[in-house]
Amino acid sequence: MVDKLEVAWTLAVVGLLAGVAAYSTVLLYHIDALPAHPTEYVDVIGHQWFWEFCYPSNGTCVNSMYDAATNTVSGGALWVTPGAQVQINVTGTDVVHSFNIPQLGIRIDAIPGRVNLFSFTVPIVPPGTHYLIQCTEFCGTFHGTMRSFLEVV
Numbered sequence: 001m002v003d004k005l006e007v008a009w010t011l012a013v014v015g016l017l018a019g020v021a022a023y024s025t026v027l028l029y030h031i032d033a034l035p036a037h038p039t040e041y042v043d044v045i046g047h048q049w050f051w052e053f054c055y056p057s058n059g060t061c062v063n064s065m066y067d068a069a070t071n072t073v074s075g076g077a078l079w080v081t082p083g084a085q086v087q088i089n090v091t092g093t094d095v096v097h098s099f100n101i102p103q104l105g106i107r108i109d110a111i112p113g114r115v116n117l118f119s120f121t122v123p124i125v126p127p128g129t130h131y132l133i134q135c136t137e138f139c140g141t142f143h144g145t146m147r148s149f150l151e152v153v
Contacts, residue, residue: 034119039084046090046097046110049142051133053078064133064148078133078150080122087119098137101150107136125152 062076092110
């Protein structure tokens with residue numbers, strides 16, 4: 001015969017697990033949801049061994065080339081305004097890259113043939129503040145030079 005305590009204990013565990021599963025599903029949905037109307041859109045394309053940033057709002061693209069000797073970037077950067085809601089569309093052209101801004105907790109893969117979408121809010125900081133962008137997926141010989149900056153303008 002089945003013990004009533006066993007049945008109660010089993011039902012309590014099943015109920016708890018169902019509650020955690022439902023809450024996790026809702027939470028994951030909201031974490032991955034993109035805002036309806038972001039302030040800015042930026043297409044980020046990973047190449048061996050530089051980042052390309054395209055701004056659909058004005059039709060411009062810049063190639064960001066990093067110089068390790070001077071810790072500077074030539075050609076351009078990812079320019080954003082403080083407090084803006086930015087949606088980035090990330091892809092790669094040749095191998096898998098990983099678009100990473102460690103100080104903002106952003107990391108998303110740049111995979112050839114696939115566009116990964118991500119949205120974040122730029123911190124309200126003084127203009128001229130910059131954050132390091134780096135590739136964190138080994139992408140070849142000059143992987144270490146695949147860096148750029150997010151510039152707050």
